[in-house]
Amino acid sequence: MRRFFSHCRPCFSRREFVQGLCACGLASAGLLEGCAGSARRGPLRVWSFNHFEGYEAMLQSQLAAFRQRDSRFALQYEIISWAEEDDKLTVAMTSGHPPDVLWGALDPRWIATGLQIPVDGHLTAADRRDFFPTALDIMRFGDRIWGYPLYQTMYCMAANADAFEAAGIVWRKIQERGWTWDEFTERARSLKKVVTYPFVFFTRPTPEVWSWFTLNNGVLDANNNGIKSDGSFGWDRPQVTQALSYLRDSFELHAIAPAQEPAFTDENQTDLFFQGRAAISARQGPYVITEQRRIARALGSGKQPPHPGYQRFNVALLPFPHNPPAQARAHAGGGGFMVFRQKGIDDSGRVETALRLAHFLTDSSAMNFAAQLSLLPSRRSGMERFANALQLQTPNMQFFQRYLDQAAPRVHAPLDVASAREARVAEVAIMPAWERALTGDATPDQAVAAMTEAAAGVLAGE
Amino acid sequence: MSNGKTALLFLLPAILLIATFSLYPITYAFMLSFQHFNVMHSNWVGVENYRRVLVDPIVHRALLNTLIYSGVVVTSSIIISLGLALLLHERAQRWQTTFKALYYLPAQIGVVVTAVVWVYIFAPLDGLLNHSLAALHLSQPLWLANPHTALFAIITTAVLGGHGAGVILYLAALGGIPKSYYEAARLDGSSGWTQFWRITFPLIRPTTIYVLIIGVIGSFQVFGAIYLMTQGGPQFSTDTIVYDIYDAFFKRGEVGIACAEAFLLGIVIVTVSLLQYRTLASDVEY
Numbered sequence: 182m183r184r185f186f187s188h189c190r191p192c193f194s195r196r197e198f199v200q201g202l203c204a205c206g207l208a209s210a211g212l213l214e215g216c217a218g219s220a221r222r223g224p225l226r227v228w229s230f231n232h233f234e235g236y237e238a239m240l241q242s243q244l245a246a247f248r249q250r251d252s253r254f255a256l257q258y259e260i261i262s263w264a265e266e267d268d269k270l271t272v273a274m275t276s277g278h279p280p281d282v283l284w285g286a287l288d289p290r291w292i293a294t295g296l297q298i299p300v301d302g303h304l305t306a307a308d309r310r311d312f313f314p315t316a317l318d319i320m321r322f323g324d325r326i327w328g329y330p331l332y333q334t335m336y337c338m339a340a341n342a343d344a345f346e347a348a349g350i351v352w353r354k355i356q357e358r359g360w361t362w363d364e365f366t367e368r369a370r371s372l373k374k375v376v377t378y379p380f381v382f383f384t385r386p387t388p389e390v391w392s393w394f395t396l397n398n399g400v401l402d403a404n405n406n407g408i409k410s411d412g413s414f415g416w417d418r419p420q421v422t423q424a425l426s427y428l429r430d431s432f433e434l435h436a437i438a439p440a441q442e443p444a445f446t447d448e449n450q451t452d453l454f455f456q457g458r459a460a461i462s463a464r465q466g467p468y469v470i471t472e473q474r475r476i477a478r479a480l481g482s483g484k485q486p487p488h489p490g491y492q493r494f495n496v497a498l499l500p501f502p503h504n505p506p507a508q509a510r511a512h513a514g515g516g517g518f519m520v521f522r523q524k525g526i527d528d529s530g531r532v533e534t535a536l537r538l539a540h541f542l543t544d545s546s547a548m549n550f551a552a553q554l555s556l557l558p559s560r561r562s563g564m565e566r567f568a569n570a571l572q573l574q575t576p577n578m579q580f581f582q583r584y585l586d587q588a589a590p591r592v593h594a595p596l597d598v599a600s601a602r603e604a605r606v607a608e609v610a611i612m613p614a615w616e617r618a619l620t621g622d623a624t625p626d627q628a629v630a631a632m633t634e635a636a637a638g639v640l641a642g643e
Numbered sequence: 644m645s646n647g648k649t650a651l652l653f654l655l656p657a658i659l660l661i662a663t664f665s666l667y668p669i670t671y672a673f674m675l676s677f678q679h680f681n682v683m684h685s686n687w688v689g690v691e692n693y694r695r696v697l698v699d700p701i702v703h704r705a706l707l708n709t710l711i712y713s714g715v716v717v718t719s720s721i722i723i724s725l726g727l728a729l730l731l732h733e734r735a736q737r738w739q740t741t742f743k744a745l746y747y748l749p750a751q752i753g754v755v756v757t758a759v760v761w762v763y764i765f766a767p768l769d770g771l772l773n774h775s776l777a778a779l780h781l782s783q784p785l786w787l788a789n790p791h792t793a794l795f796a797i798i799t800t801a802v803l804g805g806h807g808a809g810v811i812l813y814l815a816a817l818g819g820i821p822k823s824y825y826e827a828a829r830l831d832g833s834s835g836w837t838q839f840w841r842i843t844f845p846l847i848r849p850t851t852i853y854v855l856i857i858g859v860i861g862s863f864q865v866f867g868a869i870y871l872m873t874q875g876g877p878q879f880s881t882d883t884i885v886y887d888i889y890d891a892f893f894k895r896g897e898v899g900i901a902c903a904e905a906f907l908l909g910i911v912i913v914t915v916s917l918l919q920y921r922t923l924a925s926d927v928e929y
Contacts, residue, residue, distance in 0.1 A: 271893045277682045290896050295683035524682055604895050609701060616877040620789055 224255035225535055227542075229284035231260050233471070233553050247541045254534050277524025281535040282542070286516045287320055287327055289593075293600035298520040299325040303536050311545070315588060316559035319515040322593055328519035329543035330559035332551035335511040335585055336393070339454060339465035342495035348375040352497040356580040359509035362394075362427055365502035369431075372460045383459030385450050386432070388607070388615040393464070394424035399507035401589050406607045407636065408594040414606065414636040417629070423504070425618050425625040432619060456490040461499070467555040467581050469496050498577045500584055513588035517559065518542045557585065602639055610635035672902045680898035692903035702904065704879045705887040706911075708794060709863055712883060716801045717858035721851060723802070724809025729843075731810070732817045739814065747807030754867035761800045762787070762872055787873050790880035797868055797881050809854050816850035817843070852923050856916050863912050884908050 229240060237260055244256045259280070261269055266285075273279045274294050291297050304326065309317075316330040345352045348371045360368065369381040384390050392405040395416065403415030454462035454469070455476060462469075473496045476486050480493050500509040518539035522532050541547075548563025550556075552570040555578070564571070572578055594603055614632035617623040623631065676692055678685040696702050727746065731739050749757070764771045765786040773783035786796040820843065828838050844851075866885040869875060875882035875890065882890075884904065892901035 268893050271896070275680075275682055275892075275896075275898060293896075294681065601896055608890070608894070612876065613878045616788075616790070620785075620877070622790070622878075 224257040225282065225531065225538065226280040227256060227258040227282045227284075227538070228261055228280035229258065230263060230266070232550065236260075236550075236553075239549065243542055243547065244538075247538055250541075251534060251537060253530065256538070279521040279523075281521060281523070281531065282539050283519050283521065284331075284516060284542075285519060286514060287322055287519075289322060289596055289599035289603075290601075291519070291521070292322055292327060293596055296521045296524065297327055298522060298532060298536065299327050300329055300520065300536060300539070301326040303540070308540075311560045311562050313557075313559060313561065315513050315585060316515060318591060319513060319559075320517055320519075321591070322599075323596065328517045329539050330515055330517035331543050331547065332517075332554070332556040332559055333513060333515045333585065334466050334556045335513050335581075335588060336464040336466060336501075337511060337581070337584060338461055338463040338499040338501060339469040340462075340497045340499050341454070341457060341460045342497040344372060344376050344457075344460045344494070345497065348372045352499065353576055355499050356497065356576060359500050360502050362502050362504045366431065369461070376460055380453070380459045382431070382461040382463070383450060383453050384463045386619070388611045389464070391421075391424060391428060391611075391615055393501045393511065394428055394504075395421050396510050396512070396589055397501050397503040397507055398424045399504075401510065402592060404592040404594065404603075405512065406603050407611060408592070408598060408603050408606065408640075410592050410594065412595045412598045412640065414610075414633060414640060416611070416636070417633040420507075422625045422629045425615070425628065427504075429618050429625060452488060452490070455486075455488070455492065457492040457494060463501070465498075467498060467557075467577065470498070470555045470577055471553065496577070498580055498584075500580075500587075508587070509584075510587055510589040511584070512591065513585060515556070515559065557582065598640065602642075605639045606636045609639060673906060675899055676902035676906055678899050688899065692899040693907065696900060696904045696907060701879055701882065702884070702887060705875075705882040705884050708879075708881060709865070709883045709885075711794065712798055712801070712865060713859055713862040715798050716862045717855060719802045720806060720809055720858055721854055724806045724854065725813050725847075725851075727806060727810045728813030728817055729839075732814060743807070743811055743814065746810045750805050750807040755871060757800065757804060758868050758871035761796075761868075765796055765872075788877055790878040793873055793877060793880045797872060800868055800872075801862070801865070809858075812850050812854060813847060816847040820846050848923070852920065855923070856919055859915055859919065860912055863908065863915075884911075 227240075227244065229236075231237065240258055240260075244258060248256055270279070270283075270285075270291070274291055274296065277296065279291075279294075279296055300320075304312075312330065313333060316333045317326055319333060320326050320328040320330050340352060342352050345368075348368075350368050350371060355368075372381045389405065392407075395403075395407075398420040400415065400418070400420050403409050407414055407416030407421075409415040450459075450462060451465075451472075453459040454465070455472065472487075473494070476491045477493045479486050480491075486492075501511055503509040520532065520535045520539050543559065545558075545560050545562035545566055548558035548560055548567055549570075551558040551563065552567035555571065557571070558564045558567060564573075573582070593599060610632045613635070614623075614628040617631070618625050618628040675685075677687060677689060679688045679691075727742075731742050734742075763769075765773075767773055767783065767785050767788070770786075772786065776783045784792050786792050824842050824846075825838055828842060833841070864885050865883050866889065869881055869883055869886045870889065873881040875886050885908070888901050888904045888908070891897045891904060
């Protein structure tokens with residue numbers, strides 16, 4: 182071996198070796214680019230999530246039905262997990278090779294890439310009549326509509342109705358009239374006396390909670406990250422401090438909710454609720470009704486519940502508490518199918534097919550998706566078609582339809598702020614203020630003052 | 644085929660792999676560090692990304708956290724590994740083998756599993772640690788939620804976690820010291836402490852330098868535990884440079900900033916490693 186290499190050594194100099202390495206690098210770059218190019222010319226790719234049991238089969242049949250209508254492109258789908266969502270999409274978008282059709286909520290970061298296709302030019306007059314205005318608004322950014330909506334929803338609180346009744350609280354009245362911050366504290370205290378749960382109100386303690394209470398304290402002209410439509414910071418006023426003080430008191434003084442802990446996740450929040458260990462859980466949506474039905478079915482037939490310890494009880498959807506004179510509000514949200522072009526490939530046929538596919542995946546028959554999750558369909562025709570499955574006459578769904586009418590106006594920052602600096606504001610201004618106030622490192626006044634200063638710095642591009 | 648061409652043929656797979664998965668990405672990332680990246684139209688911004696990284700107070704905080712983490716973890720790792728190796732060195736071979744395997748076992752467990760276990764240990768409600776403290780009627784801190792304890796908690800997971808490789812390396816080094824040195828020292832009446840400082844420590848110095856440099860390089864790149872346990876919070880108290888790079892790329896979409904920060908980290912690691920080597924390795928014989 183040694184002899185072999187002693188022969189080899191004079192064959193190429195160090196310089197030649199480095200040149201060869203660089204040449205290989207360039208060749209590899211070309212190879213990788215070529216592979217990406219061939220992938221781009223491949224099948225139309227659809228990414229979605231595992232929304233409910235049987236969803237994948239539903240998507241498969243939808244894609245098969247579309248393929249029968251339009252066979253120009255083969256279709257390939259992928260069910261991605263919620264955990265990998267953000268990172269996987271970031272990589273796909275950054276590479277210029279996103280899925281052609283993506284299920285999701287509107288994200289300004291993807292619009293800013295220049296890859297996302299607005300769909301407003303492709304909406305027919307019939308579409309515009311059929312889609313609920315709130316649903317279209319969910320997919321609107323600026324003056325364009327960036328996807329076909331599939332359902333409409335709002336975050337709300339979910340309550341253990343049995344626990345409320347045991348504490349003598351009439352939850353239907355809360356659904357009808359809402360509840361003030363003071364009433365919320367009082368009801369929570371009543372619940373503590375009659376139930377043995379570790380928490381009355383369990384939430385994942387992030388600044389998102391703060392944004393709900395700020396909204397319900399009359400701050401309607403700023404979004405969940407405190408940004409106004411002109412790109413300035415709007416959480417610099419007394420209502421914001423008041424909401425933070427109220428929450429700090431709820432967390433610390435009344436021991437209503439758990440103290441902040443990054444280890445709490447959406448999953449264990451849901452677990453604690455369905456295990457009957459938290460009387461109120463937020464944020465939730467009407468999908469808790471579907472989940473509770475699933476638990477009841479399993480336990481009723483003598484099977485194991487979907488997750489260990491899940492119990493059967495009645496669920497009540499409730500609005501977030503408000504602080505008069507402010508009214509009960511929440512932001513409407515929802516998801517749908519969005520369309521993306523591929524970088525470096527100018528194939529209008531591909532984009533048009535993707536647009537038709539996204540439209541097909543949100544037609545009235547596709548509204549079964551919403552019915553499966555007790556969400557409100559985005560189309561009037563879908564609402565009629567699945568009215569029975571949606572059980573629209575139940576108190577919970579009646580409340581939810583009314584609640585959706587109270588949706589707060591959507592506030593979008595300018596695209597350059599919304600796609601980059603807004604996240605930084607949340608990270609370096611809002612999150613530290615929230616954490617400092619909850620851990621007692623700062624008073625709410627000090628926390629909000631520091632937050633305002635930090636946010637101004639980020640928005641000024643410092 | 645000549646020997647040269649044969650050699651090149653054998654080298655080609657490795658060269659291709661290095662070029663594809665190291666050289667090309669590094670070069671591309673270096674170019675991106677001078678751009679304001681957008682997938683459709685990037686702009687050349689010169690050294691602006693480097694300037695922004697260097698003046699960012701969050702990056703300063705992340706660097707400080709990284710230095711604290713690295714200093715505590717590497718120092719304690721060397722002390723604990725060496726201590727364990729010294730304890731095991733005099734034991735029978737079968738005990739050495741058993742304990743080497745036991746100490747090395749945690750290194751084989753993925754960081755995800757370890758982090759999840761530690762999250763349950765530090766959990767405020769039903770966590771093992773707070774449960775034990777409650778039983779002793781002691782206060783129960785929110786370990787991962789308090790900015791004063793979070794970094795300490797993360798450091799604890801690292802300090803208690805992986806000494807297996809260090810123990811094995813030190814045992815090998817200790818085994819290489821001739822017994823005659825100790826016999827001569829004992830004849831001269833030197834104490835165990837003197838023998839350690841005058842014989843053992845100088846002769847295992849190459850191993851210590853290796854463990855130190857590898858430890859510093861590894862600890863500067865800590866990410867998994869931070870990502871899984873605290874996501875850099877609360878109040879950036881556990882933010883580290885590599886987590887900040889991840890944050891810049893994946894959360895803020897600032898690709899150029901992330902690349903600039905990565906190259907600055909590379910420069911810091913190379914500088915620290917060279918300094919360590921020059922300071923400590925001047926009279927090491929290999």
